[in-house]
Amino acid sequence: MRQKFVAGNWKMNLTYPGALALISEIADQLGAAKPTDPVVVVCPPFPFLSGVGEHLPKGGSVHLGAQNAHHKEGGAYTGEVEAKMLVSVGCEYVILGHSERRQHFREDDALLGQKLKTALAAGLKPIFCVGESLETREADETFDFIAKQLKDGLFHLSNEEFAQVVIAYEPVWAIGTGKTATSAQAQEVHAFIREQVARAYTAAAATDVSILYGGSANAQNARELFSQPDVDGGLIGGASLKAADFVAIVRSF
Ligand code: PGA
Numbered sequence: 001m002r003q004k005f006v007a008g009n010w011k012m013n014l015t016y017p018g019a020l021a022l023i024s025e026i027a028d029q030l031g032a033a034k035p036t037d038p039v040v041v042v043c044p045p046f047p048f049l050s051g052v053g054e055h056l057p058k059g060g061s062v063h064l065g066a067q068n069a070h071h072k073e074g075g076a077y078t079g080e081v082e083a084k085m086l087v088s089v090g091c092e093y094v095i096l097g098h099s100e101r102r103q104h105f106r107e108d109d110a111l112l113g114q115k116l117k118t119a120l121a122a123g124l125k126p127i128f129c130v131g132e133s134l135e136t137r138e139a140d141e142t143f144d145f146i147a148k149q150l151k152d153g154l155f156h157l158s159n160e161e162f163a164q165v166v167i168a169y170e171p172v173w174a175i176g177t178g179k180t181a182t183s184a185q186a187q188e189v190h191a192f193i194r195e196q197v198a199r200a201y202t203a204a205a206a207t208d209v210s211i212l213y214g215g216s217a218n219a220q221n222a223r224e225l226f227s228q229p230d231v232d233g234g235l236i237g238g239a240s241l242k243a244a245d246f247v248a249i250v251r252s253f
Contacts, residue, residue, distance in 0.1 A: 008246055030247055093125050176238060234249060
């Protein structure tokens with residue numbers, strides 16, 4: 001069954017005390033999970049994962065995710081973090097294919113394909129990001145671009161592997177810019193993504209996959225975005241760094 005979802009991407013922000021303060025506030029405000037609640041995930045920077053994991057609210061209302069993982073299963077890769085390490089500190093999710101990784105760290109579809117495989121083999125659920133730049137949108141090539149990102153990056157997975165994946169649509173022009181996609185723009189692309197999933201896999205896989213919107217989503221616009229039939233929640237950057245805003249977004253369904 002398709003799940004509602006809100007994931008907070010803390011990016012390269014906060015210090016350890018700040019991260020603990022944030023998760024403690026989120027835990028206080030969210031409290032115990034109700035069956036109707038969305039799945040809530042927080043994705044702190046690597047050094048804070050274990051400590052934040054210890055401060056998650058009791059009862060499993062918030063899950064731990066990482067912002068990246070290496071594509072290899074361990075070894076001599078100085079400075080890198082492998083998927084199994086993340087699982088060993090309590091991570092259940094990992095963001096892969098974020099546009100900031102694609103852009104600043106030259107992560108391409110081939111590499112992301114390997115990252116997906118390694119993460120899945122370790123037991124992580126990937127939150128796989130796709131999204132077009134402003135140039136692509138203005139050139140009216142959004143759908144072709146997204147279709148290619150899905151085909152080259154994601155659709156090589158088996159049915160069983162794909163069932164573990166959450167997709168995030170994050171138009172690059174909306175990330176951290178304060179410029180949100182309208183709910184109609186988001187819905188249009190989300191519906192398109194679901195259609196591509198139905199073609200690549202099955203109608204049931206398309207019905208079941210959660211597709212999140214990301215890009216300047218906040219406590220003010222989340223309700224409108226999440227009211228769209230194919231928008232199953234959000235991947236939240238800036239607004240996930242304030243407990244009150246993040247909790248308001250979680251309560252926006
Ligand atoms: P933003 O970031 O909410 O700050 O725009 C979203 C994301 O990059 O996941």
